[in-house]
Amino acid sequence: MTSYLIKSILCSGILIVVYHLFLEREKMLWFNRFYLLSALVFSLVVPLISFEIKPENVLKPVITAVPQIMEEMQKTGVINSMIATAESNSPPDTMQLLLFVFDGICLLLLIRFLVNVSSVLRLKSRCRNVKIASAKLILVPENIVTYTFLNNIFIPEKTFENAQVRDEILAHELAHARQMHSLDVIFIELIHVFLWVNPFLFWYKKAIRLNHEFLADEAVLKEYTNVKSYQLLLLDTVLQGRQMALTSSFNYSITKKRLAMMTKIKNLNRQYIKQGAIAVLAFVLTLTFSEKIYAQIEFKSKEVAATFPEISIVRFEAVADKPAKKPDQKGKSGPGISKAEIDEFYKTIERNTTYVKNKKGRTDPMVRMEPKMEDRMYELFSQMDTDQLQMAADSGIMVFQMPIPVKKAPTPEMFENWKKPEIFGIWINEKHVPNSELNKYKYSDIAEYSLSKLYGGALKGRIYKYQLDILTNEEFDRTYDRRANDRVIITRVGWVGENRPKSFAGRRI
Known part of the structure; x- marks a missing residue:
């Protein structure tokens, strides 16, 4: 409410100042009447307009679509602590x-x-x-x-x-x-x-x-x-x-202004220029005072820093603003794969890696390939022995397979907590909605949910601290086949310099 009032007041102030400086003395009386009334309506409406924009620095969740997160946080009191803190601070x-x-x-x-x-x-x-x-x-x-x-x-x-x-x-x-x-x-x-x-x-x-x-x-x-x-x-x-x-x-x-207006001579060219400038001003004010909503980006598996589903302790990192640490691949290992299979693994990943340079001057690798090819990479990766896994880790490569999607509804207590707008920003089926939208659902209508904490610039202009992504039963059923057949995650963590790398861990491809 406070943000709306501030935006509305500032917008109306700019418009009335423009009127007094540029329009009041012009003999375009009906246009001025329309302008004054429209300016009032415009300043009331424009703060309610929202635009979805793609953020430059994307906050990538370390864990995605793992409902166990919320349960674990509920057990450890993380969510309840957040709610208590927010309520005590107001x-x-x-x-x-x-x-x-x-x-x-x-x-x-x-x-x-x-x-x-x-x-x-x-x-x-x-x-x-x-x-x-x-x-x-x-x-x-x-x-x-x-x-x-x-x-x-x-x-x-x-x-x-x-x-x-x-x-x-x-x-x-x-x-x-x-x-x-x-x-x-x-x-x-x-x-x-x-x-x-x-x-x-x-x-x-x-x-x-x-x-x-x-x-x-x-x-x-x-x-x-x-x-x-x-x-x-x-x-x-x-x-x-x-x-x-x-x-x-x-x-x-x-009276003095009225007497002057009676003898005023119209200048049509000047009036047309000013009317055109008003249209430009309306566009600029709309961009300035409307609500900007960072569009939710559906990260494909190869673009997300992921972890094993067995993890039970929830940890969030703002990976967009700092280099990711190279993973330690020690742990589960297989019997090992041949040199030909190793070459197949690295060459396939290199061929399907796209390097995107961001505004901070670093080049981020993103791996994209067909699900069948991803399954082949996971097959090779899961058979690597300990040394081969460590070599992949040194090259910044991680390959995981997420479990088959399973419906898991939140508890009634968790569902009620989500309605607090000062804590949670809600996305239902990849669409940003007000927290009150949850009143249209029951907790049993939710099939899947994931949580991301916002950091730094992602908090600007928002009152909530967490982004909560919810999938309804209907959307879960609609997307199940695609998600069940595309479960492999291939990531290359960290970043590289100005030139694209031509080797992995010192071994030229």
């Missing part, structure tokens, strides 16, 4: 108090708004009215300043009966009624009720009211072409008096 009493104050002020402003509207409507109901053109003249017994609300023009009754209402003044108020300027005022007042913390709304109110006067003056001068006579009438009509909060009326502070 001052609920203070936040509740601030929210109470915010809602209280909103309520008071809403009451004031309704009182103002009802006072105008009550005045209309107790006064005599006369139909004129597309509006109604509301004849008020008191000596008031003429004003318009919706299609009602409020004027002093004695002034009307004595025929003292100038035709130009009446035409001015009729323009307000026909162009429905009161709707603009009601709109900005309602926004102010619920977003009163935005200081730029006062600028918008003044700009919208001034634009209304420009439009009404323009309508009058289309019918009464004597500009000087109308200007003198305006000066005579700027009187001190009580005004209603939701009405259009003459105001001394804006």
Whole structure:
């Protein structure tokens, strides 16, 4: 909520400053009216827009799609500790108090708004009215300043009966009624009720009211072409008096600008340039204030640093920002393979390795090959003896076979914990969704899940600390065949220099 308010306020501030600097003095009155109203809507909507982008530095999970992780963390208290820490760090009493104050002020402003509207409507109901053109003249017994609300023009009754209402003044108020300027005022007042913390709304109110006067003056001068006579009438009509909060009326502070606008000459070329610049500005502000969501990247097995499924202690590393350590392949070993098979192993991996240079100046190897070829590499790797395994480790090569996917639902407690947005960012079937989306599911609807901790730049702009990837039963069934037949992981860890390597562990291929 705080992030939304900040973005909305800043966006609305930029737009109103641009209006005052570049648009207010231009005689493109209908465009300016559209701009002011659209700027308010735009600043409210653009922080809600989200774009998925591919991150430059990808956080690669050390363990993927292994549901045992969460169970182990639950047993050891890691998740519960995180939840407790997050909850203890947030001052609920203070936040509740601030929210109470915010809602209280909103309520008071809403009451004031309704009182103002009802006072105008009550005045209309107790006064005599006369139909004129597309509006109604509301004849008020008191000596008031003429004003318009919706299609009602409020004027002093004695002034009307004595025929003292100038035709130009009446035409001015009729323009307000026909162009429905009161709707603009009601709109900005309602926004102010619920977003009163935005200081730029006062600028918008003044700009919208001034634009209304420009439009009404323009309508009058289309019918009464004597500009000087109308200007003198305006000066005579700027009187001190009580005004209603939701009405259009003459105001001394804006009269000077109105007089200048009447004699303003249009410059179409300049107006077109400025209108085009506004479109560019809208695009830039959309990119600036919208929500950027780092798209989840489905790492293929050869792109992920993996570990054996027997591991029970969960450990996360930000492998994107530091070189990976060479693995120790000591452990399970086979009878050994022949020299021809060794050559086949290394040459096949080299032929199917792609070297991608990143912005940090290092070249990262990625191994890509068909599942059948991967199965062959795993067959050779699993038969290597201890020395051959160590040679592969020295070359930065690791080959594993993940177990066949098996459904394993989380516990109800784990599922409820996932709904905490300050801890978990949720991806369901590879799509980033709000934590509230989990309310549409039961814990038994989940077939598989994996967890990654965010580090460094990956935390920027996010309140959650963990990325949780969830696979539903339906998606599990849909992708089962592909995943069951493509289980081999081949990775080349670490990085190489500027030139592509032409040998493994000192042995040229």
